Amino acid sequence: MRTNAVKRLWREGGVAYGGWLTIPSAYSAEVVAHAGFDYVCVDMQHGMIGYQMAVEMLTAISTTGSTPFVRVPWNEPGIIGRMLDAGAMGVIIPMVNSAEEARAAVSACRYPPAGARSYGPGRVTLYAGDGYFAHANTEVACIPMVETAEALSNLESILDVPGIDAVYFGPSDMSVSLGLAPSMWHDGGVWEDARRAVQAACERRGIVAGIHASAALALRHVAAGYRMVTVSNDAALLAVGAAADLAHVLPDTASTAPPNRSSTV
Numbered sequence: 001m002r003t004n005a006v007k008r009l010w011r012e013g014g015v016a017y018g019g020w021l022t023i024p025s026a027y028s029a030e031v032v033a034h035a036g037f038d039y040v041c042v043d044m045q046h047g048m049i050g051y052q053m054a055v056e057m058l059t060a061i062s063t064t065g066s067t068p069f070v071r072v073p074w075n076e077p078g079i080i081g082r083m084l085d086a087g088a089m090g091v092i093i094p095m096v097n098s099a100e101e102a103r104a105a106v107s108a109c110r111y112p113p114a115g116a117r118s119y120g121p122g123r124v125t126l127y128a129g130d131g132y133f134a135h136a137n138t139e140v141a142c143i144p145m146v147e148t149a150e151a152l153s154n155l156e157s158i159l160d161v162p163g164i165d166a167v168y169f170g171p172s173d174m175s176v177s178l179g180l181a182p183s184m185w186h187d188g189g190v191w192e193d194a195r196r197a198v199q200a201a202c203e204r205r206g207i208v209a210g211i212h213a214s215a216a217l218a219l220r221h222v223a224a225g226y227r228m229v230t231v232s233n234d235a236a237l238l239a240v241g242a243a244a245d246l247a248h249v250l251p252d253t254a255s256t257a258p259p260n261r262s263s264t265v
Contacts, residue, residue, distance in 0.1 A: 022047030030060035077108035090141030106163035147173035166208035
């Protein structure tokens with residue numbers, strides 16, 4: 001079976017840098033993946049992407065060395081299993097707020113006896129190769145999101161659930177849950193306490209701490225011990241690049257450039 005290159009990188013102590021896809025296009029997925037990110041994640045929660053397009057995007061990512069991940073819409077075993085069968089080598093699972101919900105996420109990612117995933121791998125056997133069933137529980141990455149005050153209060157019990165490979169910190173939802181404006185960064189205060197608490201709790205257990213970020217913020221997170229960092233978003237790249245080109249020829253339009261939409265996670 002194909003080795004999950006991101007999990008191998010984590011085992012070696014490295015940092016995985018990722019691209020994020022919200023535009024429903026196999027072509028743009030392939031373009032982003034060819035940039036050389038360690039992982040590229042298809043966002044089915046806040047992106048415009050449905051199941052059939054997600055499959056096409058996973059196929060496009062497979063033409064590159066980037067490892068395909070999917071953020072599923074919710075912590076629901078049907079869609080988790082379906083995206084793993086379609087070729088995702090890792091799933092990011094939103095709004096995991098308790099140990100019970102973390103156990104459900106792990107169960108959906110693992111074949112028995114470690115979980116309750118149904119067997120019928122489909123396209124992933126074309127991508128991952130022979131021996132998928134024997135090695136899937138080891139190679140598939142289960143990545144719950146910690147992004148609320150409730151999850152913070154249950155952080156220790158969530159991370160004690162066996163089978164979690166990484167935890168993905170959602171900065172904007174965490175901001176909102178803590179009574180702040182949605183943002184990918186806050187200086188100091190309760191948000192920064194949360195960011196550091198998640199990383200420290202993960203490190204104590206040998207779990208990878210991941211976070212949604214931007215290129216400008218990525219190295220701050222790496223310095224704080226995060227080893228899964230999303231640095232680029234397809235919609236933001238398109239919006240910012242188009243606005244920059246237009247501002248180059250029409251300088252007065254610079255002030256009307258659209259916001260960086262990578263902050264919506």
